[in-house]
Amino acid sequence: MNMSWRLTLGLTLILLVVGGVSSYGQLDNTEDVLGWAQEKAKDASSWKADVDQRVSMGEMEMTVTGSAMAKGAMQRTDFTMNVLEQSVKSIDITDASRVKWSIAEREGQKQITRVDTEQIREAAKEVDPDFDPAMLEGSAMEGRYFDIVGELHDDLNLALTGTDTINGEPVYTLEGKPQVDAQDGLPQGVPERVVLQISQNDAFPRQVSVIMDDGTETVRIQFRNIEIDLELEDTLFSYTPASDEQVLDATDSIIAMLRGEQPGQGSGPAHLAPGQPAPDFEAPALAGGTISLSDYAGKPVLLDFWASWCGPCRAKMPDLIALYQEYAPKGLEVIGISLDNTQEDLEGYLTENPEMVWPQVYDGDGWRNAVANLYAVEAIPHLVLISPDGAIRGTFSVGPALRAAIDDYIDE
Numbered sequence: 001m002n003m004s005w006r007l008t009l010g011l012t013l014i015l016l017v018v019g020g021v022s023s024y025g026q027l028d029n030t031e032d033v034l035g036w037a038q039e040k041a042k043d044a045s046s047w048k049a050d051v052d053q054r055v056s057m058g059e060m061e062m063t064v065t066g067s068a069m070a071k072g073a074m075q076r077t078d079f080t081m082n083v084l085e086q087s088v089k090s091i092d093i094t095d096a097s098r099v100k101w102s103i104a105e106r107e108g109q110k111q112i113t114r115v116d117t118e119q120i121r122e123a124a125k126e127v128d129p130d131f132d133p134a135m136l137e138g139s140a141m142e143g144r145y146f147d148i149v150g151e152l153h154d155d156l157n158l159a160l161t162g163t164d165t166i167n168g169e170p171v172y173t174l175e176g177k178p179q180v181d182a183q184d185g186l187p188q189g190v191p192e193r194v195v196l197q198i199s200q201n202d203a204f205p206r207q208v209s210v211i212m213d214d215g216t217e218t219v220r221i222q223f224r225n226i227e228i229d230l231e232l233e234d235t236l237f238s239y240t241p242a243s244d245e246q247v248l249d250a251t252d253s254i255i256a257m258l259r260g261e262q263p264g265q266g267s268g269p270a271h272l273a274p275g276q277p278a279p280d281f282e283a284p285a286l287a288g289g290t291i292s293l294s295d296y297a298g299k300p301v302l303l304d305f306w307a308s309w310c311g312p313c314r315a316k317m318p319d320l321i322a323l324y325q326e327y328a329p330k331g332l333e334v335i336g337i338s339l340d341n342t343q344e345d346l347e348g349y350l351t352e353n354p355e356m357v358w359p360q361v362y363d364g365d366g367w368r369n370a371v372a373n374l375y376a377v378e379a380i381p382h383l384v385l386i387s388p389d390g391a392i393r394g395t396f397s398v399g400p401a402l403r404a405a406i407d408d409y410i411d412e
Contacts, residue, residue, distance in 0.1 A: 308349035
């Protein structure tokens with residue numbers, strides 16, 4: 001799924017809506033702590049906090065610093081993300097009408113995306129009555145104690161494991177195991193547990209950590225300078241684009257993706273939109289020599305951006321292998337673009353999966369891969385279908401929409 005950078009790593013922990021500031025005294029069991037904290041949340045009118053986040057993905061580390069605030073159903077985050085020597089400034093605003101604005105700036109380029117989360121809520125309910133829209137909205141909902149987006153959204157089965165102190169603040173420590181499958185995990189695999197530490201005074205989180213099964217801490221989010229029930233102007237939670245600013249409304253594409261009607265195109269650059277010429281490239285091949293897109297002129301080509309460390313990539317690989325085995329005899333070409341950091345990791349995975357016989361682009365630069373940058377890839381797995389005449393058909397997941405698109409180019 002092509003998402004903003006918060007979803008690029010297959011994990012985003014959401015800020016928690018909490019209330020009151022009076023001390024409640026120390027509790028000694030899980031039910032009492034969670035019940036007390038949830039009651040606090042219901043009374044919260046607004047909050048503001050500074051946020052520091054660190055995410056480790058193998059050799060890559062991302063840091064996020066900034067602030068977050070909420071007033072009822074309205075939310076705002078102002079973050080600066082630093083990863084691979086690149087810096088991205090991002091403002092996310094969910095206004096009173098539940099329209100979410102995302103304004104990202106990188107290397108002097110501004111990208112503005114609009115999403116009507118209320119429409120998405122209704123569409124999600126049509127697809128799955130039990131679907132929780134917080135997964136899509138990426139925001140802390142009013143009246144909720146905590147929400148964890150995407151892969152960690154399922155019930156954590158939290159349990160009180162003790163008490164501690166963080167920056168002088170006494171906290172309750174609660175731990176839970178995410179109920180996720182391998183395909184929904186982080187690049188390193190499925191998290192072993194999430195550790196949530198909330199203040200014994202105001203119930204606001206002071207730290208959230210994600211621990212892998214080898215004991216490494218993959219994600220840490222810390223909250224500082226917390227203010228609760230403060231006056232926040234409504235203007236902080238609104239955004240009006242300037243007359244000369246281009247806005248991408250991603251609402252329809254997200255709804256279509258939910259319904260499986262067509263590929264979601266996300267918020268990619270205009271020159272990579274469906275119908276635009278696919279950027280040509282000449283890149284080093286794992287097997288030696290180079291691979292050029294132009295060498296495949298006249299054939300439908302599926303570009304598979306992936307990595308052996310990527311859990312969702314590994315999970316969808318059997319489906320991609322099946323698709324290749326069905327359509328390659330009919331003329332489909334697949335080119336893998338590996339974002340692996342080492343050739344050893346890539347070759348080891350290919351050895352374990354001998355059915356992956358299509359060519360692989362590999363330059364050893366990981367997320368700096370030249371072809372990935374050319375196609376503005378921000379999350380993997382990422383599949384791009386290119387028509388026989390060299391035009392971008394769209395971005396897809398492996399499923400009926402992709403098969404239908406390929407069928408348009410295949411002569412039975």
